[in-house]
Amino acid sequence: METGIHELTAGYALDALDPEDRRTYEAHLPDCERCRDELATLWEVAGALAVATSGPEPSPDLRGRILAGARAEPQVVVPLERRRRRALVPVLSVAAAVAAAVAIGLGIWAAHLSNDLSSTRSALGQQHEAADIVADPDARTVDLAKGSGRLVVAPDGRAALALAGLDPAPSGKTYEVWVIAGARPPEPSGLFSGRAGADLVRVDQMVGSGDIVAVTVEKAGGVTKPTTSPIVQSQRV
């Protein structure tokens, strides 16, 4: 086993890896039980470093703001970034990026218990790409006409869906993403299995102005033409 990658565990636990190393490490984790065990332990050590800090108290109303924010879910509206360079950047892109980072970390934790490592890995890869899109400050968000969440579209046409509360697809079924451009037939644009809580889904086809992105439930493996009506559908981009 490669010492180089194993050594990255410390940097990962301290959130100190550079992006390329972080991607390498996260791609490696599903295959390496030793690194997963080590990471779980070093996360605990990092937690001890957190306890070693001392500082001022948080303001008394922080608790209330957190609970109010939770109440507002699944809108994912987080009042932050007031001093951000581009004040008009939708708050969602920040919040979704956090959700993505969280989901990635969580995916790894979940992988400890799951024997389904290959699907975990593929889900992680997909989420990385989706996270890159929603973290792009120049990406725009598009409301959903149906479903809960947002469509995020990068300037180059790559897109991701940030979905809230879509339960895992029923047994034998999958969610399928479609890009609908004008009068053309919907283009198959990826499959995903869904998960409770927030989910980020990459759209496999480029999305252009005026397009609509939709999600249907289809038989496992996907289909080339939608056979059910969409459960998620965006406004026109």
Place this chain on the structure above:
Amino acid sequence: MQALSSTVLALPDSRVLSTMRRQHAHLSDEALVALVARGDEPALGELYDRIGRVAYGLAYRVLRDERLAEDAVQEAFLALWRTAAVFRAERAKASTWILTLVHRRAVDLVRREERRRTEPLGDEVAPGAAHGEATEEAAWLRFDRERVQAALRQLPDVQREAIELAYYGGFSQSELAERLGVPLGTIKSRMFAGLARLRELLDESAPQGSWKPEFTS
């Protein structure tokens, strides 16, 4: 492994830190996360009551700005709210997970804001000064803090420096290599050896058995 993770992390099962007045005071952190996953708002509040202060202290240490630190804590707790369903308690403590979320968010923010610490990170606040109340909670926290700080002091200087600048300063490994004028590989090794050593030191200094005070009947 199980024994290790119960002793390495200084933060105790924080049941002992909560007061009995609270609705969910008798539940473990992990049980609270399970309730949060089902949309239980008071459970989220209880987790904040237990971990929010440490979380904020961590975020403030990284960000050095009260509002940004509160943003980081708020986002982390809302991320917890959204994603609690996938947390698995078998492998990790809920408090560790939440602090991981807070730290990751704080580092993201500090890198974006370029609000980077350039000074070595001493303790600006005297121990206990910010936590005026002489509660059992404050005593436990202070004890834990002192124990971890003592362990840090025993690390070789170059290892402590790498760990502190990374974790409290938010510097990435390549930034540290440039800043300290050493090869990237050296930084990686220092961080790895330092964290491994810190884990040993924390294990050695951990009280035997449970962190919880023993109540004998």
